[in-house]
Amino acid sequence: MSEGAAGYRVERSTRASRYGALAALLGLAVLVSLPFWGGRADMRTIVEIAYYLALAQLWNLLAGYAGLVSVGQQAFLGLGGYALFAFAIHAGVHPLAAIPLAGIAAALFAVPTAFIVFRLRGAYFAIGTWVVAEVYMLSFAQVSALGGGSGMSLPAAVVKGIAHGRMWRETAIYWTGLAIALGSIALVYLLLRSRHGLALTAIRDSEAASGSLGVDNFRTKIWVYIVAAFGTGMVGALVFLTKLRISPEAGFNVVDWTANVIFIVVIGGIGTIEGPIIGVIVFFVLRELLADFGSWYLIVLGAIAVLMMLRAPQGVWGLIAERFDLRFFPVQRRLVFDPASFSFVPGDGREGKRGQ
Amino acid sequence: MTSKSRTPGRTGSTRRAVLKAGAAGAAGAAALSAGFPSIVRAADTVRIGYVSPKTGPLAPFAEADEFNVASVLEAIGGKVESASGSLDVEIIVKDSQSNPNRAAEVASELILSDEVHLLCAGNTPETTNPVADQAEINEVPCVTTLCPWQPYFFGRGGNPAEGFQWTYHYFWGLEDIIAVFLNLWNKLETNKVVGGLYPNDGDGNAWGDPELGFPKPLAGAGYTLIDPGRYQNLSDDFSAQISEFKDAGAEIVTGVVLPPDFTTFWTQSAQQGFRPKAATVGKALLFPVSVEALGDAGHNLSSEIWWSPSHPFTSSLTGQTCGELAAAFTAATGKQWSQPVGYGHSIFEVALDIVSRADDINDPESMLASIVSTNVSTIAGPVSWGSGPVKNVAKMPLVGGQWRRTPDGPFGYDLVVTSNETAPDVPAGGDMEAIG
Incomplete structure (x- = not known):
């Protein structure tokens, strides 16, 4: 970027990011074409991985970057799921078209929610978001048009209306899943590279300091919260399009939609984009290996999370990045000195400060 | 119990490994088939999927599942005689963790990965309904029990005039x-x-x-x-x-x-x-x-x-009376009998009866026809669809x-x-x- 007599330049892309982008493109091509050569079970599993990845990215955006440790994202997931059922069954909207609408519905609900929970900080914020999610659950249990406490199923006719034939229906859902996962990564990446990303990083490191530097903390955080709710709502619609059935207990399930997601982010590495990707792989490998062992599966999962938090709070990706200095999603600006013409001239100093 | 023996496809095993495993499997199957190692054709396997809340708050319902699966497989020697010859029986049990989300997920795993021929589930609407919904949309024959029929039928948005196509249920009603x-x-x-x-x-x-x-x-x-x-x-x-x-x-x-x-x-x-x-x-x-x-x-x-040791029924598989089944359960587990013991046994009676009468287990339509014409006397009482309050429901005493x-x-x-x-x-x- 800026280069010259000063003998340094600011770089963002890394060698890993350039090769990584190439590998990602290849991987993407393989994934997109999977319906034409892969099995139905693989597609189904990848959709599940995709929506967990999207949830993890969104939660990581909240907790890892904006410092908003929410334990209540299931509120927006359940809302999105219920919005899908409401739009598809009661308004006759095409289920795939209902997915973005569900995101908008969740974002709309996020606005008043934000004004309540943002009055709380730290641990109180975490508990507050959980309480709000419980309130949503209890409220939806009263809505008899959406099945009340018993829940409701998506009629077979609605599901079959997605596309002609089972193959295209499953392919459409599969591609939607891929799009949501990629969309969430792209959203977080672009957001962090923008000036809002700088503001977020500043807030994460010190709210008071960022405020004194002119960052509008409240506004930035509220926007992140609403954006995360939008994404989570869309994921919710996708989730229940594959589950086919929703009930308050299923939609607002704190273990499925928040605890598992926190596990993924913590294991993978909080505050990085690569972390949730690694975490989701670890989570699914563990589940594949251990899910048949009943309670032991959950005990092992918990034990791993505790060990990681004690021994390696930076997560698996944090360890890798430290060891090999790898960054596939460069959101930092890095100062590179040109050794040939090295002569330290401070310049205006601004570039240096942005290095973090 | 959850013997997932088929490896190819998902796990990306090498061709050689698959061939080796196949050879070993064939040898094993041949050894099992009592004395005619070289003549018998590789026996077909019928896979029955069973979703049940083995862990979580509903776990008491599933307490007898392990016992039931083991004793049923032992009683039939792992085989069932069907219209299309002798079949090996594989019962794949998956834990719903008492969570409807997980129930839907494992049901779809059973359908798509394990490619079960018949999907079964029991124990409250939180288990039967998500499983039946997955079966209905994936067009897989499904039999469930142990949930009053109204929450099962109306809870899934069932219309009495049409009913469901692929999913059948037996229990009592309100x-x-x-x-x-x-x-x-x-x-x-x-x-x-x-x-x-x-x-x-x-x-x-x-x-x-x-x-x-x-x-x-x-x-x-x-x-x-x-x-x-x-x-x-x-x-x-x-x-x-x-x-x-x-x-x-x-x-x-x-x-x-x-x-x-x-x-x-x-x-x-x-x-x-x-x-x-x-x-x-x-x-x-x-x-x-x-x-x-x-x-x-x-x-x-x-x-x-709905079930007790004094009920006057006998198992179509083991010939046990209700009292004998309860006693066997207590002997095997040290626990007192509970009502799901009988129904957990009966669902495999129904499943195996359906398999034995199907013309072609690989044809879902044929399995469905077999479900519809079921008339079997189980340890929970006689099960037959057709005279129930709606087409997909058979009532029990x-x-x-x-x-x-x-x-x-x-x-x-x-x-x-x-x-x-x-x-x-x-x-x-x-x-x-x-x-x-």
Whole structure:
């Protein structure tokens, strides 16, 4: 970027990011074409991985970057799921078209929610978001048009209306899943590279300091919260399009939609984009290996999370990045000195400060 | 139990590994087939998927699953004779973790990864409904049980005129449990004022429904139902309900309550001086452990009985009577019998009967035709679709009874049939008694 007599330049892309982008493109091509050569079970599993990845990215955006440790994202997931059922069954909207609408519905609900929970900080914020999610659950249990406490199923006719034939229906859902996962990564990446990303990083490191530097903390955080709710709502619609059935207990399930997601982010590495990707792989490998062992599966999962938090709070990706200095999603600006013409001239100093 | 033996495809094993495994498998199969190693063609395998809440709050329902799967496979020697020859039987059990999301997920795993020929599930709407929904949309034959048929059928948005195409269910319905409860209460001298405890969940909404639930038939039989409204499961305070029942002078309590909620309610009732003559509650009193948790206060509580060691049925697979099955369960696990023991056994009787009559297990339509023409006498009673209230539902016999303290027995309480008007074949074991 800026280069010259000063003998340094600011770089963002890394060698890993350039090769990584190439590998990602290849991987993407393989994934997109999977319906034409892969099995139905693989597609189904990848959709599940995709929506967990999207949830993890969104939660990581909240907790890892904006410092908003929410334990209540299931509120927006359940809302999105219920919005899908409401739009598809009661308004006759095409289920795939209902997915973005569900995101908008969740974002709309996020606005008043934000004004309540943002009055709380730290641990109180975490508990507050959980309480709000419980309130949503209890409220939806009263809505008899959406099945009340018993829940409701998506009629077979609605599901079959997605596309002609089972193959295209499953392919459409599969591609939607891929799009949501990629969309969430792209959203977080672009957001962090923008000036809002700088503001977020500043807030994460010190709210008071960022405020004194002119960052509008409240506004930035509220926007992140609403954006995360939008994404989570869309994921919710996708989730229940594959589950086919929703009930308050299923939609607002704190273990499925928040605890598992926190596990993924913590294991993978909080505050990085690569972390949730690694975490989701670890989570699914563990589940594949251990899910048949009943309670032991959950005990092992918990034990791993505790060990990681004690021994390696930076997560698996944090360890890798430290060891090999790898960054596939460069959101930092890095100062590179040109050794040939090295002569330290401070310049205006601004570039240096942005290095973090 | 969850033997997933097929490797190719997903795990990306090498061609050589697959060939080797295939050869080993073929050799094993040949060795098993008793003396004709080189002639027999590789036996086909029928895969039956079974989703059940092995862990989580619904786990008591699934307590007997492991025992049932093992004893059924042993009784049939791992094989079933079918219209298309002898088939190896593989029963793949998946844990729903008592979570409807997980139930849907493992059902779709069974359908897509394990490619089961028949999907089975049991134990409350939280398990049967997500599983049946996945089966219906993926066009896989599915049989479920152990959930009253209204929450199963209407809870899934079923339309009685059309019904479902791929999913069938056998159990009893609300009309049966209402009849049983009324029979139990009619044996007592009471003022016919009944307090109802209905939670806001699949069962509670169905039982308390003003049109399809308890209110109408109770009024028709001269009873007054006091319904304080839907409460949230796992409440820790029932004072509002108790005082409403007390004010109305209720002498009977009913409902469909989770076991921990009933313990709370019953303890608080005693503390607050509410002592009804009868407490006849669904769900909470199914399991001996929940009654034992009440100490002496469990004596003469009453409940519906869909299966007991005294039911007059025998297994089509093992020839055991109900008493023998219960005894075998206790011998194998050291635990007292509970009602799901019989139904958990019967679902495999039904499944294997369907498989044995299907022309081609690999053709879902053929399996479906076999389900529709089922007529098998199981340890839970005869199962056949066609005469049920809707096309996908077969009804099973239901009676009522009371928990009695058994100071001399091996276990603290025993469940005794005290009303069998609804199914006279089931012998009564005692008379209905008022509480305390």
